[in-house]
Amino acid sequence: MTTTGPTVASPAVQLALVGGSVVDGTGKARIRTDIGISGDRIAVLGSGPWDAAETVDITGLTVTPGFIDPHSHSDWSILGNRDAQSTIRQGVTTEIVGNCGVTYGPLSDATAPAAQRALRGYGYYGDVDWRSFPALLRAVHETDGGTAQNLAWLVGHTALREAAGLRGSDVTADGRNTMLRLLDEALDAGALGLSTGLEYGAGREASTGELIEVTSALRRYDGIYASHIRNRDADLLPAVEEFLTVASTHQLRAQLSHLNVRYDTGAPTGAWHDAVEKLRAARERGLDILADMTPLCDGIGLATGLLPAWLLDEGYAEAARRLEDPHLRARVRKDCDRYWRFVHRGQWERVGLLRSPGLPEAEGTSIPELARKRGQDCWDTYFDLLVAAGPDMADVQLLGRLFTPEHVAEAVSHPLFCLGVDGFTTQLGGRLADRTRHPLFFTGHTHYLAHHVLRRQTVELEEAVWKMTGMVADRFGLAGRGRVVPGAFADLAVVDLKRLADEDTETYRGAYARGVPHVLVNGTFVVRDGVHLGTRTGRFLPRG
Known part of the structure; x- marks a missing residue:
């Protein structure tokens, strides 16, 4: 490791984190440096002495940008778990939600009762009195003190279809126009883009032509297209081709969700490698596409x-x-x-x-x-x-x-893959706890560091952090996030790598993750010395 010299002579900062090392989220080598924070931003990196209102000694610990999950379903559970207990304690400060086509907005009067029942299953017992996607955002971010973590939203194609009252593969002009109106409404409210879930539900009824028509709106907003594709076994390659067709028709930024292949399901030999090669070739042609992967062999x-x-x-x-x-x-x-x-x-x-x-x-x-x-x-x-x-x-x-360990490791280390979990935030106790007794929900994020970095050396620490922070921020256009640099938002995870090396992240233990003693969101401690403070300084992160 190298040491940075002082960059500012005795600056005044509100909070100084001293004695630790920094992996800055760019892929660069770890350095020994202190961090000065003022308000919600990183003010300075270097070494003191600083005129700080508060100084916290983190000797022996490593600071990273707060982890950003590129593929989360925490929009399902956030109303019942605004403190984001299981994810924030792992150092996750931002989640990209609204994936796989399934969002609880927009809704129609016909679909709202089912949404009410579903959300009760995730621990939310309030009224579902919203119908539009912007009203859903207000319900999450402007009531009950907001959220502990930042959320950036996609709107679900399945939700658009159901709110428009559409069934089957034949979509009328009126139906298409209703979906486009609802999509415009979501994008105007700051949604990052559109997600699809083409393997189940109303999503699998959609034709390629419908997807091309609906995604035309994304071009006007520079919105991203994130797709749970139509198949990930015997027909993986045609499904990837459909994804590329939709993305290339409008030259969209596009994210292929959890590009993995379930074992013993009839996938042709080498199908995953062929699929990844298709993505690489499309990128060489100028298409802005990436994929993401999950940390464990299990999935929802x-x-x-x-x-x-x-x-x-x-x-x-x-x-x-x-x-x-x-x-x-x-x-x-x-x-x-x-x-x-x-x-x-x-x-x-x-x-x-x-x-x-x-x-x-x-x-x-x-x-x-x-x-x-x-x-x-x-x-x-x-x-x-x-x-x-x-x-x-x-x-x-x-x-x-679903997956073999070898397949997971290969995808985790691939340069075209961001690292996410494909789960949702939960908590110990209550309705949510009853259905989330699995490490995916409690240690999925720290598993990347504990297992893939420290134990198996699947990927180097700096690369893993980049894939969990800066790479994701760049992919989804989250300005000022994902890096430990002066001027960036102070979303920070303070990680105890020695403890993580011994942490069992593959077994559900009925406890929150260990190994991330401090977590800051927008410059404020949410977790300190392993204790969740109940702080809700998370923000809605709109497109652009």
Whole structure:
């Protein structure tokens, strides 16, 4: 490590962090330097003595920019967990939310009751009295003291479709215009762009032509297109081609969400490498595209993604009614070779139940274990979970063993991949805790450092921090974030690398992450000496 000399003679700062090292989020080597903070900004890097209102000794610790999750679903749980307990304690100061097409705004009068029920499952018991996307932003950021962490938002394509009352693949001119109006409204309010979820729900009904028409609005705003693509197994490459077609038609900035391949699902040999090569070649042609990856072999999935489209044609309530028929169940079993295709191959041991609106007492149980308790086979247990959810069938969530360690490591270290978690912020105790007993939610972010950097050396510390901070800030246009440099916002994680090296980040321990004793958001401590202070200095980060 090298040492910086003083850059300003005895400057006056409000807060000085002294004695530590800095990994600045640019990819440059770690340096030994102190940090002076004034207001919400980093005022100076160097070495004192400084005229500081408060000085905190962080000798032996390492300061990084606050981590920025490029692919979060914390918009689902933030109303029930404004303190962002599980994520802020890992050093996550900003989350890009609204991914995979699913946002609880815009809403229509027809879709608001389902949103109300879904949000109660995430610990929010207030009224869903908003309808527009801007009103959702106000509900999150302008009530109840705001949030502990910064949030930057995408608006979901599925939400646009449902708010417009659209079904099926044939979209009328009126339907398209309604979606475009709702998208413009969200972008005017500061949304970063549009997300799609094309493997399930209303998203999978959308044609490529529809996606091209709707994303035309993004060009006017320089909005980003983030896509959970249509397939990540046997048809991965056509799905990537569709993503590139949509992005290139309007020359959009585009993010391919969690570009990974589930193992033993029929993907051609070398499919992931071929997909990444397509991205690299498109970048060489001038298309501004990147991807992101998750830290663990496990991931969240929507149970309805397994179902054939014909079963869902008349809505979830009718699908639940029909699934009570044993003869129809037999037909559906034969037509479920999609999404998590390993289930169709009988590998239910890879699946656990994360969320069940109809049978909440079953959450946290593996499907085989639940089937044994119920005296059923796994398919009938799966169908019963959907039937019990009825009109809220889309909220049944699974947790699956999806990827091999080798595949995860290869993607984590790839230069085209930002590092995210694809989870949501949670807490110990209450409704949220009941369904998030998994390390993905509590140590997913610190796992990158503890496992991939310190234990396995999958990636160097400076590169990992860059992929979790500066790279993400650049990708989503978050000015002044993601770097420890003078003038930047003082979103900081103070990390104990020695402790993280010994931290078990692959086992749920019923505790918050250790190894990040201090976290500052916009210049103010939210976590200090491992204690969450209840501070809510997070901000809405609009586009531009």
